[in-house]
Amino acid sequence: MRVLVTRRWPVEVERALGERFDVVLNAGDRPLSQAELARAMGEFDVLCPTVSDKIDAAVIAGGHKVRLIANYGVGFDHIDLAAAKAASVAVTNTPGVLTDATADIALTLLLMAARRAGEGERELRDGRWSGWRPTHLIGSALMGKTLGLVGMGRIAIATARRAHHGFGMKISYYGRRECDPAVAAELKAEFFPELASLLGASDFVSLHVPGGAETANLIDAAALAAMKPGSYLINTARGGIVNHTALADALDRGHLAGAGLDVYPHEPQVPGVLLGLENVVLLPHLGSANAETRIAMGMKALANVEAFAAGEPLPDRVA
């Protein structure tokens, strides 16, 4: 079975794939063009893309050999699932294994934004630090503050656990339905059926909904206006959920005290309006970037390819 891996994966996983299949790896780690991805659809049995590959309808129509798209990553808004289904191509992802790593990054952003760590580091490295003083770079405490989670899936719950048990934060959440009562009891979490009410009641808001058409621009100018004055926005989910022009305006006017972002609508481009603002922490999509997690993601993708090769049910099928 011929397998194409579009980007470099951890060596352990590349080796394991190579031992089992006829694999073409991307040693140079160069992003493939849309034309190359489309051509691959006619040349391989399995395509293993990741979030930086746009697997749209035109790519899927590029050939009829690929029968499985085994995505390296949990999010799949970069894959046209309807086109894949119509072409009888199965799609899998890698859920579960990056929950803790992504929750860690949400907390990293929350702490960095609240305690103005990016501003402080830039000041120090630029030689502008004049020494300790009582009024220098004053941020916000976390203890007793409310963290409002938009979406209450695995990563949101892991983020809430860290914030509640580790930092003494109160937990509120908005979602389509209430979460498992045991989780709600553990976190003393309050459910808000209306997004605007959650936004107005939270000192920190962290986004945990999937990307795609349903959530595009969910956090627009009106949603930002509904946030508490002096609050913070954290996004480790997908860039398209936030209107960054409106966010930059809210940060610039001081309506929001700060923001922490790991994801952007058209990566690797970062919305220019954010770059000049001191009160936003900008990370380059590091959510799952630790060695253990990246290996586990690859092994999960491999498990899906193996199941496919054996004609067994796919463990993480999304289409």
Ligand code: DGY
């Ligand atoms: C994913 O898996 O979708 C992340 O965004 C990349 O770690």
